[in-house]
Amino acid sequence: MGFFDKIKQGLFKTARILNTDIRDLFKQQGRHVDDAFLEELFEMLVKTDMGVAASKEIVDEVRTQHRGRIVEMVEVLDVIKAKLKDLMRQPSEPIRFAEAGPTVVMVCGVNGCGKTTTIAKLTSQFVGEGKKVVLGAADTFRAAAVEQLTVWADRLGAEIVTGPSGSDPASVAHKTIEKAVALKADVAIVDTAGRLQTQKNLMQELEKIRRVMSKQVPAAPHEVILVLDATTGQNGISQAKHFTQAVQCTGLVLAKLDGTAKGGVAVAIRKQLDLPVKYVGIGESAADLVVFEPELFVDALFAA
Ligand SMILES: Nc1nc2c(ncn2[C@@H]2O[C@H](COP(=O)(O)OP(=O)(O)OP(=O)(O)O)[C@@H](O)[C@H]2O)c(=O)[nH]1
Ligand SMILES: [Mg+2]
Structure with missing residues (x-):
């Protein structure tokens, strides 16, 4: 299955809202673009969580181009898609690998957002490319978290570094980098415990993990990935702001x-944050991660 089909499958619930509602807007052939129409269009866009600001910009664009005219559905769709592509534009930016030594990736986010699963997915990709991967189980808070990552490491053929339950996660991160350097690994990925962006002490703990790694390898962590659970909608914006403040996130996985x-x-995330979406997760298995491509994403959003 190609990227487009995978993303399309992942987005089918959103696409269903958009497509049904857009069709409803055009019950009769052609429609007069008046204030009532624009208001309905706005409500439809907001329902998908793209945010008030982005929805307003899109509606403004439709108004500018078509107000007072009788239009066909496809004309409106073209304006929406073009504006969305414009709003979503970002440099194509998957993981940036270090020129020498291991590329260090730190993964963070709130509880249950999909961090460990995302690490498994990234590992699967990297191992598939012939890279040697060392995982660090710096979520020492829950015993099950270490087990979960260990199972993935065994299954995917990666090395893993763990620490005693309740031990300092920064020390696990430290050992992970040490091992990655010693093994001449290509990538070290450090998992962290879930935390709310408002928990000050836990955010400080995250800063410490970051600091420890940057002392070992000056450019590390090369990537700080914030995982956002797409089902939580707009709260992701607040998460991104706080995590970025604490550990300078370099990109997002949705x-x-x-x-x-x-x-x-x-869309809301691209509009409000200066962080690229690197990948999107579209399932629970190790293969269910795709590089984020804004153009394809927008097309998939409207693919029936
Ligand atoms: N459908 C679907 N489920 C996912 C995806 N990513 C993760 N999950 C599921 O979400 C649940 C939580 O995933 P984890 O990877 O354990 O989340 P976490 O952020 O590591 O959780 P904590 O370590 O407890 O904070 C699991 O049941 C995963 O299988 C995804 O892209 N799609
Ligand atoms: Mg986890």
């Missing part, structure tokens, strides 16, 4: 896009 009718949140 997980669980397959389970949501709020796929439009990716």
Whole structure:
């Protein structure tokens, strides 16, 4: 299955809202673009969680181009799609690999957002490319978290570093980098415990993990990935702001896009944050991660 089909499958709930509602707007052939029409269009866009600001910009564009005219559905769709592509534009930016030594990736986010699963997915990709991967189980808070990552490491053929339950996660991160350097690994990925962006002490703990790694390898962490659960919608914006403040996130993974009718949140995120969406998660298996491509994403959003 190609990228487009996978994303399309992941976005089918969002696409269903958009397509049904857009068709409803055009019950009769052609429609007069008046204030009532524009208001209905606005409500439809907001329902997908793309945010008020983005929805307003799109509606403004439709108004500018078509107000007072009788239009066909496809004319309006073309304006919406073009504006969305414009709003979503970002440099194509998957993981940036270090020129020498291991590329260090730190993964963070709120509880249950999909961090560990995302790490498994990234590992699967990297191992598939012939890279040697060392995982660090710096979520020492829950015993099950270490087990979960260990199972993935064994299954995917990666090395893993763990620490005693309740031990300092920064020390696990430290050992992970040490091992990655010693093994001449290509990538070290450090998992962290879930935390709310408002928990000050836990955010400080995250800062410490970051600091420890940057002392070992000056450019590390090369990537700080924030995983956002797409089903939580607009709260992701607040998460991104706080996590970025604490650990300078370099990009986002939008997980669980397959389970949501709020796929439009990716639009709100691109509009409000200066962070690229690197990948999207569209299922629970190790293969269910795709590089984020804004153009394809927008097309999939409207693919019936
Ligand atoms: N449908 C779907 N489920 C996902 C996706 N990513 C993760 N999940 C599921 O979400 C649940 C939580 O995933 P984890 O990877 O354990 O989340 P976490 O952020 O590591 O959780 P904590 O370590 O407890 O904070 C699991 O049941 C995963 O299988 C996705 O892209 N799609
Ligand atoms: Mg986890």
